[in-house]
Amino acid sequence: MNAAVIFNPNSGRGRAGAIAHTVALSLSKRGVECDLRATRRPKEAIVLAEHSAPHVDVVVAIGGDGTINEVTNGMARARDKAGPGVRQPMLGIVPAGTVNVLSLELGIPFQVERACAVIAAGKTMSLDQGNVNGRRFMLMMGAGIDALTVRNVDPAAKRRYREMAFVTTGMKLGFTHKHPAFVVVANGEEYLATFMVAGNSRWYAGRFGVTPMADPTDGVLDLVLYTGLDRAGLAGFWLGVPSGLHLRAKKVLYLHATKAEIRPISNDEPIWYQTDGEVAGRLPAHLEVEPHAIEVLIP
Numbered sequence: 001m002n003a004a005v006i007f008n009p010n011s012g013r014g015r016a017g018a019i020a021h022t023v024a025l026s027l028s029k030r031g032v033e034c035d036l037r038a039t040r041r042p043k044e045a046i047v048l049a050e051h052s053a054p055h056v057d058v059v060v061a062i063g064g065d066g067t068i069n070e071v072t073n074g075m076a077r078a079r080d081k082a083g084p085g086v087r088q089p090m091l092g093i094v095p096a097g098t099v100n101v102l103s104l105e106l107g108i109p110f111q112v113e114r115a116c117a118v119i120a121a122g123k124t125m126s127l128d129q130g131n132v133n134g135r136r137f138m139l140m141m142g143a144g145i146d147a148l149t150v151r152n153v154d155p156a157a158k159r160r161y162r163e164m165a166f167v168t169t170g171m172k173l174g175f176t177h178k179h180p181a182f183v184v185v186a187n188g189e190e191y192l193a194t195f196m197v198a199g200n201s202r203w204y205a206g207r208f209g210v211t212p213m214a215d216p217t218d219g220v221l222d223l224v225l226y227t228g229l230d231r232a233g234l235a236g237f238w239l240g241v242p243s244g245l246h247l248r249a250k251k252v253l254y255l256h257a258t259k260a261e262i263r264p265i266s267n268d269e270p271i272w273y274q275t276d277g278e279v280a281g282r283l284p285a286h287l288e289v290e291p292h293a294i295e296v297l298i299p
Contacts, residue, residue, distance in 0.1 A: 002033040003092065003119070004052035006045050006071055007062035009038050016062050016096045022112050023062060023094055030120035032058070049074025054082065058090045058297070060119060064097015065139060069276040072294060076129065076136045079293070090295045092119035099277065101139050101203045105216065106298050119297050126292040127216045130200050130275070132285050136293075137275035140204060140211065142197040143262055143283060144271060145179050145226075145234060179234065182271050182283055184225060186260040191253065194234060195226035196262065198287055208241050213254075219291035223255040259288035 005024060009017040017038065024034040035056075037048045049059050049071040061071040072091060079088050094115045095103040102108075106125070109115050130137040179194040197204065199211025199222045211222040226237050228251035240246035247254060263284040264271050271283045 001031065001057045001120075001122075003027060003035070003058040003060050004037055004048070004056045005034050005060040005062065006037050006039070006048050006052070006067070007096075008045065008067050011063035011067055011097050019094065019096050019112055020062050023060065023116055026113055026116035027060075027120060030116065032120055034060075043070060045070035046074040046077070050077040053078035053089050056089050058092045058119060060092040060094060062094045062096050064095070064099050065101050065276050066278055067097060068093060068102055068138060069136075069278065072129065072138055073136045075294065076290075088295070090122075090124055090297050092297045094119075101201060101277075104203055105139075105201045106296065108299065118299050121297075121299075123298055124295040125217065125298045127294050127296050128200055128219060129290045129293040130198060130221060130287065131290055132198075132273065132275060132287045133281060135275050135280050136290075137200065138216070138294075139201045139276045140197055140199045141273060141275050141280075141285075141287060143195075143273040143285070144182060144193065145195045179229075180264065180266075180269060180271055181229060182262060182264050184223070184260055184262050186223060186255055186257040191225055191227060192265075193225040193227050194229060195224075195237065197224045198222070198257075198260070199224070200289070204241075209244055210241060210246070211254075212244060212247075217292070219289060220256045220258055221260075221287070221289050223253075223257055223260065225253040225255070227251045227253060259286070261286060 007016045007020040020036050027034050039045050053075050061068045093108050095110050130141055132141045181192050181194050184191045184193050197210050199214040200216045202209050202212050202214050204210035211224055214222040237246050237249050272279055273285055274280055
């Protein structure tokens with residue numbers, strides 16, 4: 001078995017480079033031939049994964065959810081070019097980032113040697129991918145105040161307080177900002193919302209279950225919409241997230257859908273959307289799920 005090992009040297013507070021060499025040694029002892037490929041600029045992991053995918057059995061991502069998002073987007077590009085029926089590489093994960101939600105979802109060990117043992121063992125699970133305007137995601141897509149929260153969260157607070165940094169930022173923005181509404185069309189119904197998350201995973205920014213019933217193998221996305229327009233209600237929604245009480249809040253809808261259209265009511269001000277915790281673009285957006293799109297190595 002051969003693998004391309006892709007890593008961001010700045011990930012994990014600068015530890016990813018040392019971790020990558022440890023991974024290469026550990027996998028080689030288990031019979032996996034490795035090629036280390038470091039990124040030098042943002043989004044380069046997409047290109048490295050796209051170029052590597054046709055030539056290896058495994059693409060290993062060392063880092064957090066941002067690195068994994070880039071690697072899986074590159075793998076998806078290679079899959080699109082290859083067409084149906086062409087064998088695709090597996091995804092291996094060695095957690096090394098600030099937030100590692102997908103690793104939590106899949107039970108992947110945070111110890112390097114144990115994560116390498118998972119990769120070498122070869123057990124896989126077929127996971128869905130979300131697709132919004134051509135950008136893939138493994139965890140979630142969010143629009144409105146959700147994306148604004150991601151855009152404004154302080155990196156130092158994110159490293160120190162992890163998921164709580166998102167909650168406190170969301171509450172602050174809920175009180176202090178006016179949030180334009182947008183339209184979500186799903187399952188033939190039209191909804192007005194100021195907040196939306198489409199979850200492929202239960203977890204959001206750590207162990208917060210914004211979409212607690214989401215299953216990355218079921219072929220559908222779980223949508224949470226806040227349909228209210230008042231600031232206090234939106235801030236209260238965020239306050240309920242850590243305990244799961246947000247789903248009991250007034251004007252909250254929980255839906256299942258395979259696709260959705262999301263569009264602004266007007267073009268007066270941009271409404272952002274995010275994928276896997278990184279701002280990815282502005283509305284309008286076409287959202288859909290790609291069932292069983294990627295084989296991921298799991299314990």
